[in-house]
Amino acid sequence: MREPLLSVRGLTKHFTSSGFSHGPVVRALDDISFEVPRGKVVGLVGESGSGKTTIGRSVLRLIEPTAGQIVFDGVDLTKLSASEMRRQRRRLQYIFQDPFGSLSPRMTIGQILMEGLDIQRIGSRAERGARAKKALQEVDLPADAFVRYPHEFSGGQRQRIGIARALVLEPELIVADEPVSALDVSIQAQIVNLLRSLQSRLGLTMLFISHDLAVVEYICDTVIVLYLGRIMEIAPSEVLYSDPRHPYTRALLSAIPSPEIGKASARQILKGDIPSPANPPSGCVFRTRCPHAIDQCAKTVPPLEEVAPGHVKACIRHDISG
Template sequence: MTVQGDPLLSVNGLSKWFGSPSQGVRAVNDVSFSVGDGEVLGLVGESGSGKSTIGRLLLRLLDPTNGTIRFEGKDISALNERALRPLRRRMQMVFQDPYASLNPRLRIRQILGEALDAHGLARGKARAARIAELLELVGLSADHADRYPHEFSGGQRQRIGIARALAVEPRLIVADEPVSALDVSVQAQVLNLLQDLRRKLGLSMVLISHDLDVVELMCDRIAVLYLGRLMEVGTAEEVNRNPRHPYTRALLAAAPKPDPDAPKAQRLLKGDLPSPKSPPSGCVFRTRCPLAIEACATTVPALETVAEGHAVACIRSDVQELMTS
């Protein structure tokens, strides 16, 4: 799936295997998507679906086994660390655990200052002013700069992590489960902050989450992953209101509903996620799919367009009618 115009980020045939191709773990398998300038794409799936691995591949924290990653029109798939360095400013990550990602021995001004120093962005008074600006940008006070990470709540630490990512003025943020480690009471505050920053700074984002409510709130488009493969890609509204893949429908059915009058969550998925060391032949979802037929064991479904801006990887042309009957 592609976006209109030249995408900021474009991924084609991306794969990542840990170990040998025959006996290793196939964490990501032939994944393609793009992210437009100012767009937020959500990557959704169960634990073990390959979401976080893709996030690290996009920023070249991991090297891809196959495929290409183009950022700002340049293929960064095989660039060495020296060639990647100028690009690091424009693509940053917000990690899941805000405490583990912050050095507990450094004060906040040192944590934020490291990024500025690494890229030579500010010195002296300008450096101190930029640190104060970053803290205020994420809803904290300039006075917080002299504190240590353990002196903050989880939500505040995640705000500091966001400030660190923004310090180098990136165009793309990869946010890996940015609120899953936080109390429910502060999750909405951090999500609202990310929304505000996106509008204010014109950021593009890849938001990794298992929470479909979070993804629908934050994202323009959603890409659904299962065992390292894309099952469905479409606009957030279309995927949530009109899911075309049995796996997407199962995820939506299992999601808790805040409305007490809404239908109760259902568990449509049977069994456990297969091992990525020995994925099923054909369609990787077939062993848990209620609509699987014999051909699903031998055919790897391609991601094909079923409506404008909406693509699904399923060989059954009648899948929509079967899911709604």
């Protein structure tokens, strides 16, 4: 079997909330492990504060992990020096949530797209310009966008520019961090369709972060469900949506509106708010909101256990029916 392009093992990230080493510890991620096969799209879903973006930024070492391994194409990125990591960055790119805030207003679109090529010293000036213009074509933007500035474009067009900036280096892995959440619904569909088309045509490998489970179902091959810095469930997309095994996954899926008139699933309302990562519950972190929690849930951190081929969940209850 072919090795996955990305293998994350025991990824942990703890912050000190006060900014000082002696402050309260915020457990943003605890013992996260998953794989991203080559040419596939793996989704990270969960409520705000679940750790999705922290995983994405840790994978590219935009923030430094506290512990764990991030193995990209056989190389553990956590062991690389700053200069070695800089060389790897041409192979790993990030699409940001805010399509305007991530673009410098003082640079033309051509300068923005060529910046990464300049840093990596790829090609001549003319070759860099040609690659940037090709990236604009890939995302269906006009050629004259090359000499214009970010403020001259709509939100959807700016996100296309952000996608082009990621594509221009011809990366092997793209982390897309909530790439459509800041856009109008009609524009969201266009951008998701563009990403799906690019992924299929270019054979991209992608880690797709979103809180929108309908979008994730459409674009992702595998889905990872996160809660308070821990993995609750991993399954192929079609399996997760048809046969979710974790109570948290079921609650999330029950909130997806049905496109069929008169048909709606029974909404499962989770009680209370997501706890603070500075003071997570003992045992299973989901137990304080779980309708099926028992006393043992407060004492045991549930391991990820296989319930079917390629389908794992972290729950000690094996007697919960769908």
